[in-house]
Amino acid sequence: MAKTPERGVKIQKNSPLKAYFLHHARVFVSSLGELTRRPIASMMTITVIAIALALPSGMYLFLHNVNQISADWDSSAQMSLFIKNNVSQRKVERLANRLNLRNDIESTKIITPEEALDDFVRISGFGDALNSLDKNPLPSVIVIQPIVDNQKPLQVSQLLNDMKKLPEVDIAQLDLEWVKRLYTMLDIANRAVWVISILLGIAVLLTVGNTIRLDIQSRKEEIIVIKLIGATNAFIRRPFLYTGLWYGLIGSLLALILTNIALSLISTPIQKLASLYNSNFELIGLSFDNSLMLIITSCILSLGGSWLAVGRQLSKIEPS
């Protein structure tokens, strides 16, 4: 039959390319129509996707913000170098300036023995006796503000070791060991967010895949019929792929909404908390780039899920 002038050809057709795009656009819109025709059913799938997407983005934001808070706390992560008594004041200043040049040190501050004594007097509240000392027994102290890189909590230990080795330094002491511990925890949490994101990404893929699979299953008869009257596999595949895309798109938008609602809900208590610590901390939301990433990831995962399902299922459904 393929050789003869086909009767079917008499049908007035659109130009192939135009027809192709028209058809795609029509399927794109009509697959959305399908979803809205079964609103509750579609919402179930979309909600699952949105939850699966909102969780990692929420956790990402949480950690991002904690990192930010703890960056504020960096100021506490100071190091005190107690200088040997026989080092002259000028040498102490030179040492401080030299240390200042290191790229893992933010700033240095010298506390002279006099200042130290004043502090001590102030803290102990009993100056009289000390003031009567003929010689100040306290050493000079250089207070170092290290540059703390969240990714490298061990750098600070390294710096501490270096400092201990300086000939002028008697004792080097990290003021707040706990900051290091916090960073270790944050580091673990960051990794956890990655693992969780991957797991939930798989969940999105499977959810969409599963939905589409069962959708195909429930349209098995229709697919057979439509194959019987000459539809190509691509023609049959298309609406399912677009449905998957819609799931991903709407699911990610819902996830964004959920995340932002959650954010605005906790923003007030967090702000209050921050003010307790005199921090002028601003809660960080999802940036435009983050949001776009989320949407694109979701669309890709959903499309991937439906692609897998369609591929597996369609070949199994053949008229007989």
Place this chain on the structure above:
Amino acid sequence: MAKTPERGVKIQKNSPLKAYFLHHARVFVSSLGELTRRPIASMMTITVIAIALALPSGMYLFLHNVNQISADWDSSAQMSLFIKNNVSQRKVERLANRLNLRNDIESTKIITPEEALDDFVRISGFGDALNSLDKNPLPSVIVIQPIVDNQKPLQVSQLLNDMKKLPEVDIAQLDLEWVKRLYTMLDIANRAVWVISILLGIAVLLTVGNTIRLDIQSRKEEIIVIKLIGATNAFIRRPFLYTGLWYGLIGSLLALILTNIALSLISTPIQKLASLYNSNFELIGLSFDNSLMLIITSCILSLGGSWLAVGRQLSKIEPS
């Protein structure tokens, strides 16, 4: 027809109760058979459920462990009371004993001015001058170990305020403010785990509901046929409910496996981390009770999801 002796009655039937249980048992087993007949499809649903269940239990464990670690750190959360100079040593001892009776104080320790001076001499490394002092300028200090309740981080502030008001006390000072901050963070995280658990619980419910819904959809024709030949709604509902139950059961078992694998994976690095801090910390796993709770919750959620789906769908499917 109901009034006349029915011909159908001639059929030899089992006793109703026995038949009922036999039928339930048969459906229970055969619905598992259905799942294994489509292994990949079933695994998709079960994996989504398992991920949704494994995440909150994993996070629960994470926080549980962090709580544990920080409990070790509690020892750092000390308070120092600098006692006024005119208070006699005996009075200091009495005060310390009195404070010891408070139920928010774990223990107290007195540092006499002599001990303080010794410490200072040791730290400053320049004892000679101080030793020559005719009068010790330092105050007595009572070091308090508060009882820290994670749930009530503000209790410590309260205690601090109380201490400041004591007439004998000159200055009261919390040694490690950061512990409070950590607890605040843990508290937020604990709440987050609850919110996440609820969200993921909803995800489980929806996933199973959705799967069962689409399953029903794909068996629409069969349901109609079986209704046409006299099956009751309960008869039709049963296999779907049992399928939901199976999803929940297998999903939760898989979640337990996932959680325990994850646990054993991070156990080594955590152990190493703990040893860094000289902590004899043991990673806590899911207890038997936890596991049982997870399984039961999962079964209830899944059964609930399928119940919702079945209720909604079956009434819509009527022969016509």
Place this chain on the structure above:
Amino acid sequence: MIRFDNISKQYPGGFEALLGVNYHLPRGQMAYLTGHSGAGKSTLLKLIAMIERPSRGQIFLDGVNLNQIGTNKIPYIRRNIGIIFQNHQLLNDRNVYQNVAMPLIISGCRHQEVSKRVRAALDQVDLLNKENAMPITLSGGEQQRVGIARAIVHKPALLLADEPTGNLDPELSKEIMQLFERFNQVGVSVLIASHDLNLIDEMGYPVISLDDGQLVRNDLTLVGAKS
């Protein structure tokens, strides 16, 4: 057995499929239902099986007013009727044996009893050799016969058949009609919708005829008067 009392059926959308239909099929009677395509034959049968509910009028099935039967009681009504559907209505994911066994399983029949009865029914429609085949692998006529076996397996008091021989060759059609006749002879009431006017004539049972939803022929009044 069946009494229609001024029955009308209007489908949602407004189409009047039946209009003031009256007839009475006595217990143990066999009769044919004819009429053009779309006349309302299937609708009439669906009303008896409570697949549809009448818009007006009353239907009595063995003395029971079907209007007074609640939705949850419908399954029990259907279990006493054997229905052969125009479009077979087989379960595509179960084999022939399981399809035919379904009515027995639904009513909680014993295992040994089930297998005995199913084989007997399959034997009567000449399909014992296709016991394990899936419906989709059967020819149209074979599927139709599976539907017939399923309708008779539980020995219902009433047999409704919608076009039971539409896919069968004349010879087999005759045999199936004779099968119905045998059932009728042991006391089963039978109502058969059919287009096969030749065969109907040949069998010589009373005929009721529909035209656009209205009863235009009713041999049953004669029979009813007689009995």
Place this chain on the structure above:
Amino acid sequence: MIRFDNISKQYPGGFEALLGVNYHLPRGQMAYLTGHSGAGKSTLLKLIAMIERPSRGQIFLDGVNLNQIGTNKIPYIRRNIGIIFQNHQLLNDRNVYQNVAMPLIISGCRHQEVSKRVRAALDQVDLLNKENAMPITLSGGEQQRVGIARAIVHKPALLLADEPTGNLDPELSKEIMQLFERFNQVGVSVLIASHDLNLIDEMGYPVISLDDGQLVRNDLTLVGAKS
């Protein structure tokens, strides 16, 4: 148009549905296919539409050897055939209009053209008034006619009909056969499987007959020799 060259078809499971079948349906010819239930009529038609593949032998459709057509080319073969299925095969989630329009939409036909052709086809099977009805709300005969309209809407070169009048009353059956006849008169090749021996006789076209998968009557050899 169709040539079967020693075709056998063995289904998975071992059943031999066709055994060494030879015939040639010339282009523009109309013919009937008969045989008892399970003789292999539907199988023969399915082989032409490539719904099944033969186990042995070769089928030529308009000179093309179907054995040499790959799976991905099958849709294009089917688009040039109009098939009327024994079990209607309608899309239950679309209305009558959309069902009939399907073959045109699949081959990318223009919007205005679609609606013109669909209405013409529905008119020919006397269903213009059911345009917006869903298949499930149609009587058995009406569904069958929707299937017929769908098979002719794209004016295929070959029309295959499997029991197209099984659910139709004798009068309507006659009309449908005459519709096929009109198609045949404008050059369409037509092959109709049917049990309605009276009607077949009346129409007077050549008959090929199957018995247990073997060709037992073939009027087409005479015709073939003639043309």
